[in-house]
Structure formats: structure tokens, C-alpha cells
Amino acid sequence: MEWQNRFTKLELGSKDPLPELMVSDLNSWNLLSVTGEDQKSYLQGQLTCDLVALDPQESTLGAHCDAKGKVLSIFRCFKHNDGYALFHHASTTASSLTEIKKYSVFSKVELDISSDITLGVLGKNADNFIDSITSTRGNVRTVENGSAIKVEDNRWILVVDRNSIATTLDKMSSAIFVEDDIWDKFDIESGIPRIVEGNQNTQIPQAFNLQAIHGISFSKGCYTGQETVARAKYRGTNKRSMSIVKGHIEIASDLPLELERSVGENWRSVGTIFTHYRYTDGLAMGLIVLPNNLEQDTKFRLANQPSSIWQIVDLPYEIEE
CATH class of the missing domain: 3.30.1360.120 (Probable tRNA modification gtpase trme; domain 1)
Incomplete structure (x- = not known):
């Protein structure tokens, strides 16, 4: 075998x-x-x-x-x-x-x-x-x-x-x-981030919360891209962070899950869930990089399954810039 x-x-x-x-x-x-x-x-x-x-x-x-x-x-x-x-x-x-x-x-x-x-x-x-x-x-x-x-x-x-x-x-x-x-x-x-083929070269490390989980040293000296990473910390230029979101997936799919957020009576694209897990009863959770000024109670939905409402859930750690 x-x-x-x-x-x-x-x-x-x-x-x-x-x-x-x-x-x-x-x-x-x-x-x-x-x-x-x-x-x-x-x-x-x-x-x-x-x-x-x-x-x-x-x-x-x-x-x-x-x-x-x-x-x-x-x-x-x-x-x-x-x-x-x-x-x-x-x-x-x-x-x-x-x-x-x-x-x-x-x-x-x-x-x-x-x-x-x-x-x-x-x-x-x-x-x-x-x-x-x-x-x-x-x-x-x-x-x-x-x-x-x-x-x-x-x-x-x-x-x-x-x-x-x-x-x-x-x-x-x-x-x-x-x-x-x-x-x-x-x-x-x-809340452990990853890079997959579809999200390379899109965000700085802080957008994946690496500073909060000991993945960035700000005292080690120079490395490739260090100037941008340091500027984001000391000048507060990073405007995005990784969130855990949960909701329902009506039909299981390996296709990228595009998320939309509620803006008044309309919905606007907010990004792609780059990894997710779906239980057999349809409950699912995933990781996505979002603007870090969104309210915790912001409502989301899947672009191809608009009846599926999603929400942000708490991370198991505090995000620090």
C-alpha cells in the first residue's frame, strides 16, 4: 500500500x-x-x-x-x-x-x-x-x-x-x-498567515499581522524590503491587516472566494479569502486581508453566493504596528 x-x-x-x-x-x-x-x-x-x-x-x-x-x-x-x-x-x-x-x-x-x-x-x-x-x-x-x-x-x-x-x-x-x-x-x-500563488507581491508583511506573531524583527538591521517595512511601523503607513472571517458556503468550491462588504444598501468588493475551511454543514471560516479601519460588526457576503452573510471574528492575538 x-x-x-x-x-x-x-x-x-x-x-x-x-x-x-x-x-x-x-x-x-x-x-x-x-x-x-x-x-x-x-x-x-x-x-x-x-x-x-x-x-x-x-x-x-x-x-x-x-x-x-x-x-x-x-x-x-x-x-x-x-x-x-x-x-x-x-x-x-x-x-x-x-x-x-x-x-x-x-x-x-x-x-x-x-x-x-x-x-x-x-x-x-x-x-x-x-x-x-x-x-x-x-x-x-x-x-x-x-x-x-x-x-x-x-x-x-x-x-x-x-x-x-x-x-x-x-x-x-x-x-x-x-x-x-x-x-x-x-x-x-x-490567525497564522500564508502566501499562496494568488497573493504574492500584493501586501507588506504587516498586512498579514506578522509583526504581532513575532515574524518581523525591527532591530536586526538591513534585509530586502526593510526600508518599507520599517516605514510602515514608524510612520504608521500600513492601512491593512489580516482578519478571520466566518459564514456559510452553500456550495463547496475550490475557486477563490471573493468577499463583498455592505456599504449602505450596496455591496462593494473588499478582497479575496486566500485560505478557508468548510465544515460538512456549510459553516466556514477563512483568512483575508482587509482595510484595518473596518468596524468589527461590518457585514460581508460572498460575491457568487449573495445569500451567504459573513462577519469578522476576533483574532487570538493583539495587532501591534
């Missing part, structure tokens, strides 16, 4: 309890591997996060921007094997690699798409399971032929060598094997 065939879609209603231990094939995600003598200094000059200050037993969110400060990719960065790994959405892998390699010819650094497999381990028994296969207790741990990276309580990324994946899955007999849309659900609830 091919290992990928173990994973099936979890049919989950909005009031259904979650399995206590789930393993998800994160096939919508990839790792960029960064190795070589200059790995840290090269990334330090490219990314919004501070790798010099990063504890090897911790991970960090961060972004890679173009020269104008627009975000090319958002990722989780951590030490892995002999270098760093950048975990980010697979739809941006090729373009992200091209952009981040632009100046690598001047440094002793190698950047490639990793062949390792990424799994999500989640559910209320996830921490206990990771403890059972590791001997250390940091938030980035070495496991047999890979690494375990804590995202939040009871949610981990497990990075495994491709040749070891079947053996690893055999150790998880108590887990439910699910497709990776469940990862979307948890990211949305936690």
Missing part, C-alpha cells in the same frame, strides 16, 4: 469532536532547504525574522520580501539537519526558490527544494505522541531521520526522510490519517 493512500478527508461537522490524535500528509506544503557555510548570514540579509537571535530549539515565522517590501513568501523557519528549513505553501515553491536564490552566487550557500516529507501531528494527544518519539523537550527536536517542530500546543510539523516515511507511519497506529485541509482549519483559527 502506497503511504499516501492511508490519508482520507476528515468529514467534520462544525459541532463534531476532533479525533484525539491525527496525522496529516501536508502535501500542500514544501520545505526549502538552506545549507552551506554562509547559511545564517545569507538568510539574515533576506528575511524579516532574526536568525541570529533564534534559539536552535525554537522556530520562527517570517517573510521574504521584494525590494519594495511586498511579500513573496511567508514561512516557518527552523534548524533542520545541517542547515535551515523554510516550511511554506507548495504553490509558491518554484517562485520562492528563484527569488531567494537571486544573490546566493555571492555567498557560500545552497538553496534547494527538500525531498523530505512533512506531516502534521495534531489533536489533544499530539504533545504526548511527540514526547514518546523524542528524547529532548525543546520546540524543535531531532527525531529518527528527521525533525519535529512545535507550532502550538498539540500541533507539530514532523519532517521525515522520504525513505523512512512508511516506518514512521507504522508507529502511529493510534492516529487517524487525514488530508491536510485540517491543517488549514487550525492555521485559520490561530
Whole structure:
């Protein structure tokens, strides 16, 4: 049996309890591997996060921007094997690699798409399971032929060598094997942003709330796009932020969800929900970048399903400029 065939879609209603231990094939995600003598200094000059200050037993969110400060990719960065790994959405892998390699010819650094497999381990028994296969207790741990990276309580990324994946899955007999849309659900609830193919080069990092979730260092020094990012903080020029929205989707669709907002008796386009999760009963939630001066009780609707009313819900963290 091919290992990928173990994973099936979890049919989950909005009031259904979650399995206590789930393993998800994160096939919508990839790792960029960064190795070589200059790995840290090269990334330090490219990314919004501070790798010099990063504890090897911790991970960090961060972004890679173009020269104008627009975000090319958002990722989780951590030490892995002999270098760093950048975990980010697979739809941006090729373009992200091209952009981040632009100046690598001047440094002793190698950047490639990793062949390792990424799994999500989640559910209320996830921490206990990771403890059972590791001997250390940091938030980035070495496991047999890979690494375990804590995202939040009871949610981990497990990075495994491709040749070891079947053996690893055999150790998880108590887990439910699910497709990776469940990862979307948890990211949305936690307000963790991502860049997908459709929203690259559209916003500065603060529009994705990265300053609120430790994804931007304002003291590390220069990096690509740093002038724009700093100006937005110190001059208050950023006018957008990421919100969690919820409502109903009458008909399930993978098409982009265009949101409109109520303006008096009319409706105006306000943006695209760039990731969403839909329960079997139609309740859905998603992430979208909106003007940051909208009222919390602003009403929204889907452009192609006008009877579906949506609203903003509270983020699990405070936004700071």
C-alpha cells in the first residue's frame, strides 16, 4: 500500500469532536532547504525574522520580501539537519526558490527544494505522541531521520526522510490519517498567515499581522524590503491587516472566494479569502486581508453566493504596528 493512500478527508461537522490524535500528509506544503557555510548570514540579509537571535530549539515565522517590501513568501523557519528549513505553501515553491536564490552566487550557500516529507501531528494527544518519539523537550527536536517542530500546543510539523516515511507511519497506529485541509482549519483559527500563488507581491508583511506573531524583527538591521517595512511601523503607513472571517458556503468550491462588504444598501468588493475551511454543514471560516479601519460588526457576503452573510471574528492575538 502506497503511504499516501492511508490519508482520507476528515468529514467534520462544525459541532463534531476532533479525533484525539491525527496525522496529516501536508502535501500542500514544501520545505526549502538552506545549507552551506554562509547559511545564517545569507538568510539574515533576506528575511524579516532574526536568525541570529533564534534559539536552535525554537522556530520562527517570517517573510521574504521584494525590494519594495511586498511579500513573496511567508514561512516557518527552523534548524533542520545541517542547515535551515523554510516550511511554506507548495504553490509558491518554484517562485520562492528563484527569488531567494537571486544573490546566493555571492555567498557560500545552497538553496534547494527538500525531498523530505512533512506531516502534521495534531489533536489533544499530539504533545504526548511527540514526547514518546523524542528524547529532548525543546520546540524543535531531532527525531529518527528527521525533525519535529512545535507550532502550538498539540500541533507539530514532523519532517521525515522520504525513505523512512512508511516506518514512521507504522508507529502511529493510534492516529487517524487525514488530508491536510485540517491543517488549514487550525492555521485559520490561530490567525497564522500564508502566501499562496494568488497573493504574492500584493501586501507588506504587516498586512498579514506578522509583526504581532513575532515574524518581523525591527532591530536586526538591513534585509530586502526593510526600508518599507520599517516605514510602515514608524510612520504608521500600513492601512491593512489580516482578519478571520466566518459564514456559510452553500456550495463547496475550490475557486477563490471573493468577499463583498455592505456599504449602505450596496455591496462593494473588499478582497479575496486566500485560505478557508468548510465544515460538512456549510459553516466556514477563512483568512483575508482587509482595510484595518473596518468596524468589527461590518457585514460581508460572498460575491457568487449573495445569500451567504459573513462577519469578522476576533483574532487570538493583539495587532501591534
